[in-house]
Amino acid sequence: MDGVDPNQVVNADAPALIRISGVGKRYSGGTHALQGIDLTVAQGEFLSLLGPSGCGKSTLLRLIAGLGEPSEGTIDWPRASYDAGGKPERSIGFVFQEPTLMPWATVFENVYLPLRLDGARRQTVAAQVEDAIEGVGLAGFAKAYPRQLSGGMRMRVSIARALVKRPKVLLMDEPFAALDEITRMRLNDDLLRLWAGRGWTVLFVTHSVYESVYLSSRIAVMGARPGHMRELITVDAPYPRDEPFRLSASYNEYCRITSASLRGAMGGVGHQP
Numbered sequence: 001m002d003g004v005d006p007n008q009v010v011n012a013d014a015p016a017l018i019r020i021s022g023v024g025k026r027y028s029g030g031t032h033a034l035q036g037i038d039l040t041v042a043q044g045e046f047l048s049l050l051g052p053s054g055c056g057k058s059t060l061l062r063l064i065a066g067l068g069e070p071s072e073g074t075i076d077w078p079r080a081s082y083d084a085g086g087k088p089e090r091s092i093g094f095v096f097q098e099p100t101l102m103p104w105a106t107v108f109e110n111v112y113l114p115l116r117l118d119g120a121r122r123q124t125v126a127a128q129v130e131d132a133i134e135g136v137g138l139a140g141f142a143k144a145y146p147r148q149l150s151g152g153m154r155m156r157v158s159i160a161r162a163l164v165k166r167p168k169v170l171l172m173d174e175p176f177a178a179l180d181e182i183t184r185m186r187l188n189d190d191l192l193r194l195w196a197g198r199g200w201t202v203l204f205v206t207h208s209v210y211e212s213v214y215l216s217s218r219i220a221v222m223g224a225r226p227g228h229m230r231e232l233i234t235v236d237a238p239y240p241r242d243e244p245f246r247l248s249a250s251y252n253e254y255c256r257i258t259s260a261s262l263r264g265a266m267g268g269v270g271h272q273p
Ligand SMILES: Nc1ncnc2c1ncn2[C@@H]1O[C@H](COP(=O)(O)OP(=O)(O)O)[C@@H](O)[C@H]1O
Pocket: 027, 028, 029, 031, 032, 033, 051, 052, 053, 054, 055, 056, 057, 058, 059, 060, 227
């Protein structure tokens, strides 16, 4: 836990949205995936979870989404109202690494799916679906099928599907890891624009130092065996961020600091992230 202040937030005025206290996770097979996780996510921040493969990033994201229970510790949503069963009413969109689209269905049908599962009729929500599709830059592609789209466009559809219910919090698990670098940079820029425009809080899992520094207001660096928090890095650079930021001395310095922290997390074996 060297140097981690779980209550340090990006903006001292921003209220705590998610409070993770002493969270541990053991899977039934015996894997000790997480231990002693303390982290407070501030409303409106862009927080990345950065760490080597297997350090429990996906596990932590799933616990935050309520897809599974921690073995110890608590995850509170201090500002959420709680339903009759004592569960917080979170407004969450989840984006996975694989776009996992239905290949036989159009872009429109894929994005409509979460609303359809809620029982919403197509005509009633058509404008909302179109709005989500336009929001990710795919206006005009509603009738296209996944096979007709590039990898980057398929990921855009997946993001549209996550945001069609207009969530307040977006949880993203290495969403751009499989994309080529130029596509990834474009999606990074579009994601930042959406985040700024819609007042989201984003939790973004990545193993890329460069991506985490470019996007984040804070980076939580994690280590493995069992997964733990090592360091919280505040990227104190203004938004909007753009190409000049990517080329700046400040960006480079943050990449250097973050890279060193990640190397520490990997046991100082000289791994190049
Ligand atoms: N459903 C599961 N059942 C058992 N073990 C799991 C499960 N999911 C993940 N693990 C194990 O927990 C550890 C953390 O995994 P994961 O959260 O996927 O890490 P990351 O996303 O950082 O790569 C790994 O050792 C992994 O094998």
